[in-house]
Amino acid sequence: MSLKGFFEGGVASIVAGCTTHPLDLIKVRMQLQTPIPTHTIRPAFAFPSHSPMLPPPSGPISVAVRIVQSEGVAALYSGVSAAVLRQALYSTTRMGLYDVLKHHWTDSENGTMSLTRKIEAGLIAGGIGAAVGNPADVAMVRMQADGRLPAVERRNYNGVFDAMRRMCNQEGIGSLWRGSALTVNRAMIVTASQLASYDQFKETILGHGWMKDGLGTHVAASFAAGFVAAVASNPIDVIKTRVMNMKVEAGKNPPYNGALDCALKTVRAEGPLALYKGFIPTISRQGPFTVVLFVTLEQVRKVLKEF
DSSP, X not given: OOSHHHXXXXXXXXXXXXXXXXXXXXXXXXXXXXXXXXXXXXXXXXOGGGOSSOXXXXXXXXXXXXXXXXXXXGGGGXXXXXXXXXXXXXXXXXXXXXXXXXXXXXXXXXXXXXXXXHHHHHHXXXXXXXXXXHHHHHHHHHHHHGGGSOGGGOOOOSSHHHHHHHHHHHHOGGGGGTTHHHHHHHXXXXXXXXXXXXXXXHHHHHHTTSSOTTHHHHHHHHHXXXXXXXXXXXXXXXXXXXXXXXOOOTTSOOSOSSHXXXXXXXXXXXXXXXXXXXXXXXXXXXXXXXXXXXXXXXXXXXXXXXX
């Protein structure tokens, strides 16, 4: 098994993750926004304008401004150490495994792989990568969300390793894999939609002769792939964020008894569109992330082509 694909994917993922981290933080903050009830609970399918319990929604720009005003510019990079570790574990694994599977499943005669095979490779690579990277993912979500809590309730982790150490000591080692089922499901969907669709869009563009194999093709194919990945993964991402961030106190029932319970409570209290909370920053982040990821990946491959 060649390790070059793992290295190339890891470098590209870390660069993309660091570049778009503030957008990811804003997305997490928006996904954790919940309505403040007044007298009655709004029916699941009521329109927000008819409900007295919902404050005006906060968009990504207003969320970003509020973060900077209350916590400082550096807060936009809260949890970046966890993001780097997450990319080093999760994305290195998924990108490398996808490359290995792609190599084995590509037809040797015509040099192509069917879309079905691409999706299968993405599902397998994403699931394994997510299981490997879940501890860093939990730490990243908590560190990104910490600033929205009252000062007395903040966890104030001193980096990703401090976060994981304290989680093990205070909540048990199992807390490092809290929400892992959701993480794996999301990663399978993101990887399958992102990597498979990038390859498919790129092949289509080149096959029809719309553009030559270069930066323009890479940007177009990667942005389209980012949109597909954002639409497919946002509902799972919302539930994953809430489950990972929930506080479990001794002697009390947890806010959510798993992913399905979280999804049902979210839809009942806030309506089905709550599953697409943070979609604007998700696509705003997923688009640039995917573009930076694949453009960097293509450049790294060129540099390492002779190795």
